[in-house]
Amino acid sequence: MASVGQVIFWSIIILIFIVAALIIILLCVAFAPRQASTVQTGEPFPVGNLGNDVLLDCEFDPSPANGKKAADASVTWTKDGLPGVVYLYENRAPQLQDQNPLFKDMAQVFPDAVANGNASLLLRSVITEDAGTYRCSVVAPSSQGTVTVNLRVAAFSAPSFSETNGTLTAVAQKWFPEPNVTWSNRNGSTLNATTSLSNNSMGIFRVVTTLSDPLQLDSIYICTIQNSLVRSVTQATVEGTDIFTNTLFSFSSASSAMIPGQALVLVPLLLGWLLC
Template sequence: ITERMLRLKAIVLGVHLVSTGPVSLTLFFGRNTFSVSTEELLAYPFTDVTLSCHFSFVKDTENLEFSWIREDIKELVYQFRNNTEQLEGQNSLYEGRVSVDRAEISEGSLSLLLRNVCFMDEAIYTCSAVTPNGRGESKIKLIVEDSEMPQVHFDRLDDEDVAMCISKGWYFTPNVTWLDRAERDLSNHSTVEVLEEQMNGSYRVFSVLKYRVKLNEKYVCRITETDV
């Protein structure tokens, strides 16, 4: 959308367009500010993620009301009003898994910490806030990946060059595939070991490729969850 088109839309809506950008739009309604933004966030299963939300008109918790809503089912994820959390009506999927750092509210941050991400969490979330100084809305799309391609590092092991990768995500049944520049499957020449284990039985792993590794060659390490 061009800046000219946005200004035309603002005229039709009867508002004054203050600023535009690739992911945000800020409008003034009289004395109040209404901010809308959208972004995407990638996460891996069984990790903790922060859904960002920030408004410049939020200065403290007095007379502040804000909430996080999951768009596809229109249900409450988190709510704050009357200077305290209000979790009645919270969707059961998020019970005990979400929180907002009150110490950061005075800086305008209403970001939501979501713990132990699962595939069912993938959705668009809306953060809405209202104060005497303004109101705003911010949307974020959470995408839960069932695979990743971590960065490949070179090292020396037993006097030979090797390629290594470490998973960021957690997996119940991780499958590691190694490919070279020609997309030949070198996985049979690799090893996979557990780096960390969680109480729920999921793992972070690291893998080592030993097949005639050349430092000027391109290698791809792909880790997938085979038990999805």
């Protein structure tokens, strides 16, 4: 007959194996292949220009199924931290009884676009308070899922150029957050310039920047204005008394950094994946 000590010993061993098996099963479930969502966005981190309209991209598979078409899709837009919906499109019509008052007459989903698998949301005349995390949920004949769009709001404008007494000046009417300005020539060499920033009651900056060196005719100058969200690069080509400009805007993309200690969590997860 086994002693009490042996019974306890084997009970502990069996318990350890049971717990280990449960952990492995949970890890296998966590790492099991999942069906890719058919609802997606091409721009998860858009930047809206203060006072202008912005489109939050959301797309889904428009294939028909069970006698229904993409036009029969239900599209729900919400914003984290706000009650109600930003916009609800259902039964081929907007359903705005529960719309948050902040978005009344300010948000729009387009039925013709929905019929083609486009559930994008138009926000009109964005303000800084519109920034945040939006969620687009779609239930369609061949699609179902939710995608997140993180809207950032800035102010930016292309500069205009003028020549006075042989010097070149660029003026940009609105920038936010506060920008930095640099000048360079076509070879990439940095040029000296003086820049002044003035902000209005809303905190929007007006940029006035002037090259320190005398203007050279038939030359190309590059003025770069940028902040944490937006970068504008304007090429100014001086030809005689004329100045021709071309501005390109680019926007920052958000990236996630590893949380301290996250690597320690990944070790057992990787082990579980290997055991599966």
